[in-house]
């Protein structure tokens with residue numbers, strides 16, 4: 069090692085050949101000292117111990133939280149509450165190139181409405197795909213309330229793959245929810261409107277012409293996409309349908325949706341009419357909608373739907389006649405509706421009523437079978453009585469909103485918005501077990517896999533609507549506050565406050581981290597948004613620039629530390645398309661790409677191919693570069709886009725030469741020899757163990773081999789130049805050999821460390 073050149077030594081030390089600094093115990097504070105200094109109690113310490121994840125440790129659960137108005141999804145870990153990622157969904161997101169490269173633009177274009185881009189979303193409810201009622205970690209769905217849309221995210225790469233626009237709604241709140249095997253992803257409309265997309269009816273015709281509905285999107289798990297042609301909606305009265313949930317177990321095949329403003333009140337404060345809030349909460353009850361979606365799907369298949377905007381809609385009268393749609397009164401402007409894990413009960417929270425109402429699915433079915441209806445609504449829908457269908461009602465406190473479940477049978481948690489509390493209660497016996505205060509005004513709450521058939525217990529997160537005084541002030545707009553609560557014991561314990569500075573996260577879902585199996589790299593040349601081979605992909609050595617008329621198409625590659633090509637020559641007015649393939653296989657070797665002032669950006673993870681497109685509409689010289697700090701020579705990962713005036717002719721045809729001497733060349737050769745010694749020792753280590761049993765190590769070794777394979781060509785060039793005494797060419801090509809060595813050594817050292825950490829075994 070001591071023979072290494074001065075430049076190489078610090079670099080290799082940093083890469084892992086050094087000796088770790090050992091901290092001195094002198095002067096270190098004790099736990100008691102720290103507690104005193106920071107004013108921490110035993111209880112604080114316990115909370116800290118329950119949430120702290122030491123460096124390199126992993127969280128037990130992964131949360132997907134709605135990003136609210138940011139149109140994104142926030143991913144964080146439990147119990148650490150560390151944010152892991154923002155997933156770009158409805159809104160352009162530059163880091164991921166989302167909305168700045170052609171592949172993601174195509175996904176966003178799926179969310180256009182009336183031919184117009186909508187560049188934000190009001191995300192509310194994420195849902196993880198389920199198999200037999202349990203989260204399976206394959207897909208994620210989320211709705212956009214403002215511009216009724218649903219997005220599909222593939223959890224193999226955490227990328228948004230599809231956005232579908234609801235063809236008949238104008239707003240949508242009660243989605244996304246999945247059926248127990250994710251056959252359908254469904255959503256309920258919120259604010260009633262005419263179902264025909266661009267049809268005007270006056271508010272005076274609200275009762276006759278305005279409608280709500282439930283849309284059931286058919287999900288094709290194999291393709292990982294929603295199939296709009298096989299999807300349908302059930303027309304509903306203009307009752308402001310709200311949250312929903314799918315039946316499971318005995319209630320599989322049914323879905324439940326509550327509503328507010330079944331008064332069908334139309335406000336008009338500016339005309340002297342009492343406002344919506346008064347007219348929409350006047351009655352003591354609203355309606356729980358009970359829909360047999362399995363039967364509805366069959367009826368649509370049998371041709372009983374009508375087409376509105378090319379979409380199958382099952383009319384109310386057909387649904388009534390076929391016995392698949394019922395209503396049950398529920399107390400006063402309710403909010404959440406949550407089916408119990410065993411599927412036998414449906415819990416509705418009162419919002420303006422202190423009660424949660426526990427309906428029995430068995431009783432609902434019995435009443436339907438017996439034809440026991442207390443009335444019909446104005447649209448002819450049979451109304452079951454509360455008395456016949458209720459299991460129990462429990463008074464929990466002020467403003468009950470949402471309910472989640474524990475792994476312990478019969479135990480539920482309900483958020484109390486007005487009281488700013490979480491109530492733990494027994495829904496079988498109908499009694500309150502415990503309450504804890506949160507800060508402040510909780511909306512949704514979430515337990516681990518707590519809306520599935522098999523909740524996991526342990527933790528609860530309170531998604532608070534207000535943070536008020538909890539954090540260092542950052543202006544009038546405050547962060548949201550997600551509070552982690554330990555629910556593993558009889559008494560709930562508050563553990564952690566997490567400020568979330570991105571939109572208003574409405575709902576979140578958690579999954580056991582072990583169920584997630586995301587990929588590390590793409591198959592070389594993949595369009596990640598379609599999962600198909602990308603037509604613009606090339607392998608190393610196949611890079612080319614093709615010109616046809618005024619169209620310039622670049623087939624390029626990215627690998628530490630260069631972009632091929634390094635010059636792109638165009639004329640003003642050319643349409644430029646650049647495809648870039650990241651040739652790396654090593655974990656986390658992402659390269660980015662941008663060109664000065666052309667508003668393009670791409671994130672190119674290992675194996676991915678992306679395209680950026682623009683019109684070279686202004687003469688000039690525009691640097692392009694890699695935007696991810698990918699290697700020691702990341703800054704040198706650069707090139708120029710030359711936009712020449714039309715008909716421009718060069719007057720100078722050679723680049724300025726620099727003075728290099730034979731001594732420079734010799735120094736390069738020495739550096740190469742020294743580095744080779746390091747590479748040999750690393751190779752000797754790797755090949756002495758069972759590295760082939762570790763796919764990630766194999767990937768790094770393959771990447772290293774790629775780099776080493778480039779050496780003979782560069783070596784030939786420096787030797788030829790040296791023979792001609794062209795010391796500039798000789799020195800620089802020799803330097804390039806060393807660059808390939810360094811990258812190979814870097815990968816090799818990473819593979820070595822990885823294998824040591826994973827306990828690779830010696831082979832003979």
Ligand code: RUQ
Pocket residue numbers: 192193241403469470511512574575
């Ligand atoms: S809900 S306001 Cu999920 Cu309580 Cu949207």
Ligand code: CUA
Pocket residue numbers: 628629658659660694695696697698699702703705
């Ligand atoms: Cu590649 Cu920086």
